[in-house]
Amino acid sequence: MDNNFNEEPNYTGEVVGEPKESGKAKASMICGIIGVVLCVIGCFCCIGYAGVPLAIIAIVMAMMSKNETDGELTQQAKIGLICGIAALLVLVLGFVIGFVIGFASAFTGA
Amino acid sequence: MKKGRLERFLESDVDNILYWVSIFVVVLTAIIYVAQIWFVNYTGRYDLLECRLKTMTGINCPGCGGTRALKSLFKGDIFSSLYYNAFATYGAIIYILFFVTQTLERITKGKIKGIKFKMVYLWIAIGVLVIQYLLKFIIPGYKI
Structure with missing residues (x-):
């Protein structure tokens, strides 16, 4: 007998199966990955700053997707959250390094 | 209870979310870029638009x-x-x-x-x- 537990009906008559893919979690992951790429470029070039709003949206969407999954982050939301934070860290690090180099060159008169 | 527009948007499919997010990001980037060009033209600091990596190395x-x-x-x-x-x-x-x-x-x-x-x-x-x-x-x- 083909006993498929994933499609067994529960007491309310609903089919218990794979959880529905969250649009927020997937959008968070996509925004996070694009955000990381653009923020790495944004360390050097002006137009890469488009990665900042994407990284912030990725973090917000990942946190909001928790409401759909009883407070737990799905795999996609985790990737979105990590990429969003990494994107912002990369950009902040780029700014700090740029600032230090600028400051040092001002002192040395280079 | 009737859901708000934002709630309905957030519960929509990924393509709809990406469509509106992309419009927001593109418009925001365009505004920042235009403001940057205006600032550079106003101050004459054209070096601010140059790639820092290329300038330094x-x-x-x-x-x-x-x-x-x-x-x-x-x-x-x-x-x-x-x-x-x-x-x-x-x-x-x-x-x-x-x-x-x-x-x-x-x-x-x-x-x-x-x-x-x-x-x-x-x-x-x-x-x-x-x-x-x-x-x-x-x-x-x-x-x-």
Whole structure:
């Protein structure tokens, strides 16, 4: 007998199966990955700053997707959250390094 | 209870979320870019627009040539666009196709189907970014 537990009906008559893919979690992951790429470029070039709003949206969407999954982050939301934070860290690090180099060159008169 | 517009938007499918997020990001980036150009013209600090990596080390960054690539693409010169920055060209073409078809889907109320976002588009974009950056080092005389 083909006993498929994933499609067994529960007491309310609903089919218990794979959880529905969250649009927020997937959008968070996509925004996070694009955000990381653009923020790495944004360390050097002006137009890469488009990665900042994407990284912030990725973090917000990942946190909001928790409401759909009883407070737990799905795999996609985790990737979105990590990429969003990494994107912002990369950009902040780029700014700090740029600032230090600028400051040092001002002192040395280079 | 009737759900708010924001709640309905957040519960919609990923393509709808990406469509509106992309419009927000593109408009915001355009406003920042115009403000930046205005600031640079006003103060005369044209060095602020230059790539810091290229200024300090002479090496191109992965985004170098992006603006020229987009300008060439909008003039219809796709080969120059690919030469300057293939990543920017690919990203712009995919985004324009996604945006135009998704807008048409909304205008025609589903008669024309919009392009669905697939993760493979993103992996190809990252591949193009890495390959075009490596080619700029490998091919002798490839100057942008």
